[in-house]
Amino acid sequence: MKLRRSDCVIRWIWSMALASVLCLALFYYDQSYFLPSHHHENEIHHNAITSEESDFDTHLYHQMEFPFGSYSCLPQHIHLSQASNVINAAGVNMTISFDLNFKQCQNVLPPYIIYGKQNSILSLGKQRQSAGSPIHYNFTSSLTGEYFESNWIYHVTLENLTPNEQYWYQIIVPGIIHTRDNPLHQVGVNHHLFLRGLGSFGGKSPALHFHTPPNPGTPTSIALVGDIGQTLNSTKTMARIYKAATTACTKHPPISLLMIAGDLSYADSDPHRWPRWLSLMEPLLRKVPLEVAAGNHEIECDGVTGNIFVPYENLFANANRLGRAETRPINKNSTAAEWCSTPSRFLGHYNYGNSFYTFQHGLAQMIVLSSYSDTSPSSAQYRFLKQTLQEHFDRTVTPWLIVVFHCPIYTTFLGHVNEPQALRMKKFMEPLFVQYGVNLVITGHDHAYSRSKPMIYGNPDESGPVYLALGAGGNREQHSQGYRHPDEPESWIAKRSLQDYGYGHLFLSNATHAYYRWIKDYGLIKSNFTDDIWIKNQHRTQSL
Numbered sequence: 001m002k003l004r005r006s007d008c009v010i011r012w013i014w015s016m017a018l019a020s021v022l023c024l025a026l027f028y029y030d031q032s033y034f035l036p037s038h039h040h041e042n043e044i045h046h047n048a049i050t051s052e053e054s055d056f057d058t059h060l061y062h063q064m065e066f067p068f069g070s071y072s073c074l075p076q077h078i079h080l081s082q083a084s085n086v087i088n089a090a091g092v093n094m095t096i097s098f099d100l101n102f103k104q105c106q107n108v109l110p111p112y113i114i115y116g117k118q119n120s121i122l123s124l125g126k127q128r129q130s131a132g133s134p135i136h137y138n139f140t141s142s143l144t145g146e147y148f149e150s151n152w153i154y155h156v157t158l159e160n161l162t163p164n165e166q167y168w169y170q171i172i173v174p175g176i177i178h179t180r181d182n183p184l185h186q187v188g189v190n191h192h193l194f195l196r197g198l199g200s201f202g203g204k205s206p207a208l209h210f211h212t213p214p215n216p217g218t219p220t221s222i223a224l225v226g227d228i229g230q231t232l233n234s235t236k237t238m239a240r241i242y243k244a245a246t247t248a249c250t251k252h253p254p255i256s257l258l259m260i261a262g263d264l265s266y267a268d269s270d271p272h273r274w275p276r277w278l279s280l281m282e283p284l285l286r287k288v289p290l291e292v293a294a295g296n297h298e299i300e301c302d303g304v305t306g307n308i309f310v311p312y313e314n315l316f317a318n319a320n321r322l323g324r325a326e327t328r329p330i331n332k333n334s335t336a337a338e339w340c341s342t343p344s345r346f347l348g349h350y351n352y353g354n355s356f357y358t359f360q361h362g363l364a365q366m367i368v369l370s371s372y373s374d375t376s377p378s379s380a381q382y383r384f385l386k387q388t389l390q391e392h393f394d395r396t397v398t399p400w401l402i403v404v405f406h407c408p409i410y411t412t413f414l415g416h417v418n419e420p421q422a423l424r425m426k427k428f429m430e431p432l433f434v435q436y437g438v439n440l441v442i443t444g445h446d447h448a449y450s451r452s453k454p455m456i457y458g459n460p461d462e463s464g465p466v467y468l469a470l471g472a473g474g475n476r477e478q479h480s481q482g483y484r485h486p487d488e489p490e491s492w493i494a495k496r497s498l499q500d501y502g503y504g505h506l507f508l509s510n511a512t513h514a515y516y517r518w519i520k521d522y523g524l525i526k527s528n529f530t531d532d533i534w535i536k537n538q539h540r541t542q543s544l
Helices: 005-027 041-047 232-246 273-285 310-315 337-341 380-391 420-435
Strands: 076-082 092-100 112-116 127-130 138-140 147-149 152-161 166-173 175-177 185-187 208-211 220-225 257-260 290-292 357-361 364-368 400-404 440-443 449-452 466-470 493-497 502-508 513-520 532-536
Touching: 076 273, 076 290, 092 166, 112 152, 127 152, 152 166, 220 232, 220 466, 232 273, 232 502, 273 310, 290 364, 364 380, 380 420, 449 513, 466 502
Parallel strands: 220 257, 257 290, 364 400, 400 440, 440 466
Antiparallel strands: 076 092, 092 152, 112 127, 112 166, 138 147, 166 208, 175 185, 220 502, 357 364, 449 466, 449 493, 502 513, 513 532
8 A cells, every 4th residue: 555645754753753752761861871981892891880771761661651551560571573484385473572570470360462463452353372481580790799580581472474464462461350249350451340459460561563574585674783782872773773664655665674783782791781771672672573693792691600691592582493592601710700791702602592593584594693602613503504505595585695693704993803703703604605605794793884895705706795794783882993904994895984873774675686775873973974785696697
């Protein structure tokens, strides 16, 4: 259906209003983030935990949606992920994740989700899915020694959904209500007996909606970003992605996937920062599926057990998971507390779970790798990558092959040069990128922006991958320190910038051509830097 111009204007006004609210929220969130900083990244970690964000109201968005913010047991931190590939005959699976405050939700029954293609919880077409049993984690900060218990976390999979369709959903937490006639009466929170003062302990989310992923072979829009954090710049980036995901007034289809190449919340072993980040991102993440790669700020070893990636593994459910994560604790006696929290140079034992995985999304085969897992030919990750490329990648179905991980194997910036985990990945995995025709490699880590020319082993070559460094999502540590070669960039560099924050918008038009654009945030420092380009598929000459 073609939108009228007036409808487009109204949608644009609403999206800009949301962006303004988000920016105001962050202004009161932690103004210390906005002050000039000359700290080296490692020095910032000393003071990371003392920079509290206590002024930010984690229920801001729910309070805007009266009466949901008044429920005693409110589903929080709602976020979506694609759970499976799109299979035309069977559809696609989606995961809805949320959590409940265990202190406020003692007297509730198991939650469930109602969903369907119509915007009515009374529609005949609605379906119901039990949330199942929750998970939770305990975490001791290696920096402060604080012991933290997470909320009850639910990852609920809705199966066999129709691709490229809008679905509505609502999370219901049935409460137990006391009445004169029946002291223990079970009701849903929208039951006519729901009255404040009668002792109900239930809750529900607003009626929300999302679009399922596009069918294979159809045009696809993806938002790409890294190192996003929870600063004013982070909020501007999020608001621009939100606008691109919710407006139908653009030349390209709305964004159907958000891919973050590591360093999400910058919790840095402060466990309270994870729920704050999820609250901040919720308006976007409850509409657009999120898939993530592990960054160094997700390592966060437990101060008692030495276990790594604990919050990251429990809070997210990435697509086509290969079972439970397999990790080994860090030897705490041989490492400093700061190193144990967010080491930039690190190689641990971390396989499966959210570490590496692959999925199809429209015209793309996405492969997500872990920079901080073993990449040698004998490793589980190397075997996974090679098997995926040999047996599960079909360019006639998904003509664009995109690989995502955190640490660049090529960098034009100072700060993360010749890190051992990146050198190992370059040595062992770049030959597979070249052999099997990877189109794009997406990374973060460097707090800056760069796009390479197509290249093979550091030399410009039209048949090689294009490398995008997108670590300027917002973070909390300012931009990278500078360029390795400030006067003249490397021969393989097409564009680079140390001034802006933003994200990459990738539109896969068909099997042979994609349009890519760097969407900057227009901060206080005015920049004339721009980057947009039509990319030709190096390994396809005909459309599907």
